[in-house]
Amino acid sequence: MLGAGELERRIVRTVEILARLRPGPLFCGMRNNLASVLRYLAAFRSGRPVALLDPDLSPGILAELAGRFRPAALLGFTHAADGSAPARRDTPEPHPDLAVLLATSGSTGNPKLVRLSRQAVLANAAAIATALSITPDEVGPTSLPLHYSYGLSVLNSHLAAGATVMLTEAGLLERSFWAHLDAHRCTSLAAVPYQYEMLRRLRYDRSEHPAIATLTQAGGRLAPEVVTEFAAKADRFFVMYGQTEATARIAVLPPDRLADKLGSVGRAVPGGRLEIDDGEVVYHGPNVMMGYAETAADLARGDDLGGVLRTGDLGHVDAEGFLHLTGRLKRIAKIFGVRVNLDDVERLLRNTGPAAATSGDDRVTVWAEGLDAAGCAGLARRLGAELRLHWSGFDVRPIDRLPLLSTGKVDYRSLEGRG
Template structure:
């Protein structure tokens, strides 16, 4: 007879000494306290033990569709408590993507919206350290995943709490998907401190979003660059939000013009703006820039989080630019694409981020681009990420606050702008961009589109942009 796992295991991340605090709100309707959440998790773990066989040697592999809801949070914490190997997916992914992940990982069960569907009770061999699998693509398609241990997650949570001023009385409004490492880290840190997470399906353009921000009240917001670009379009910095204490930004580089605007706003209103840097391969965060430096260094990511360390590899002798490497307890076990990849992992000392960076005299780092976003035009090396920053900054000078990106081909850089622009401004933007890049105007173009394709995590889907440009796909 199999020995069942104890239903009284500690529930990860829950701050039990704040039992009466509200842990989650959903669009100002449903709410749950820490005491109620703990009770729900204990009930669900007991229920699942009667469905999925588990002994001391077997750790079931499950696919868990993680929605931004109280029910999904109970599902997630229950699976962690039972020490399942969790493949975390966005519930909005396509049926083809679901089928692909099911084929790749042959899960014992699928968990969604409080329900578990048993597939089989076959013993699947997994490295005892692996706890969580997160997709690296952020897209709707099935790709490779990052394997994280409980140690990775715990270390990163503690490091983030060492610099973010989260209080047990705080409410944060979470629009980031919980299947994305950034959104998941917001959940972990708030659970660990006894704070409240407010979920909403409203976008920043909905009246319901601002009703929650103003009436909850909300003490912090977290977002990727596109989130803050939308806030600035809505003249967010002119709003009176006395309860808002700080903002966090990660998930890509926000244009320096926008960072400066937000930094000026937070300084003027006594709030704080945290610019952060991270990758799923390092659980979530690797660096942050202290709020008192943001106005002085709007393009920087700061230095490594507590317990982490950076180095530059193959640094250029002229400008000091090199590939950024990181190490710390939050670095993944490795990449996985199939169930066979979960059996064992090779030790990784330094993580190659794939990002190019420089370091200043204060020790702070600035990301200058991606190693794969480099092209050559007329024999000259062109960093598309730097071009994109220049393009967005030029648009900002004309108060053209909308989504924009840059893609490139062997003979041309193309700025893609989602919005309305006059012929006069279009000509002037091309002229400014050509001058700033020291490129002939024949090598610079701007394409106007209705909207930019975005990945599930809010980042620009460059692959789709390029396919549209080339007529592929």
């Protein structure tokens, strides 16, 4: 276990190591281990922008991203040796406020990077620590990837509160995860909807892990009955709503309002404000991103949004300020907390015959013409492999003929009405 003093010494040493690299942003394969955390904290300390990415990105995707953003170095990736990247040719210096870059869509499609300022990261860490009442006595495990904004926010908020983070690369289905969790007396557990479904199948029993007092949930809608079930297994159960574009969290539902606000995602985090504009949820706060980046030149841009984020979500705010989500404006779905562009899914299906993708609760429904049950199962596994997500996140269904609008486009509303 590292105390604050030893952590500080290691950060300083890592700052010195990073200083030997060329100036410019870093690409870091962000694992749930100490080496990755030290790189992240050292880059943050030294004012060097760092992109926290899936360490197991395929060589092709990693090369495409590196070609667009021209990082000074690639560190911690499975398919790339640590070291300097090719020279950055005539690229403007990153904006001095830029601190962290996160991918918008996990490992799928052609992700843009979200540009997060130092202020945004610090503001959201403090807001989460306040909203969740995180104290220095708390111990939180890395139950989510640290390159995912929700997982990163657990690290940031605990450090901001002077609390402890248990680093583990084990998953919830591995015995070692629970052995480490119990050995270090972890007091909380953060999870996305599919992980709560896993915990149901595992018959999660609080009596077996008595130190866990707090459960938190974000990353998509969790069925109300599951919320109620797990709220009974903890002293505190927090339902939360957020987006990478807001650094992590936008709203938190306090445990004492679960019963009368079931289905809501809560009130805006401290320092933030919610409004509804023509049905769309709009968030105002210091944790809003500076904007997107698609190339290295975009890293030099300042704050494009001025603290205002149009979320793309539909909803309403009730008289007490609690947000209730009702849908999405854009064709983006979440599978196991990872955002997936439904148009990207359909592009992968072009050679399989007519098919269309719609979003459901924590999964994508694919409607495919001309397939039998075996073909549907095979297509689900193929999509899982292509997008590096578990195949169960794709519900592939046979259909005689896709419904079309008079324009010849797929009638998605009709498909969604089939359930």
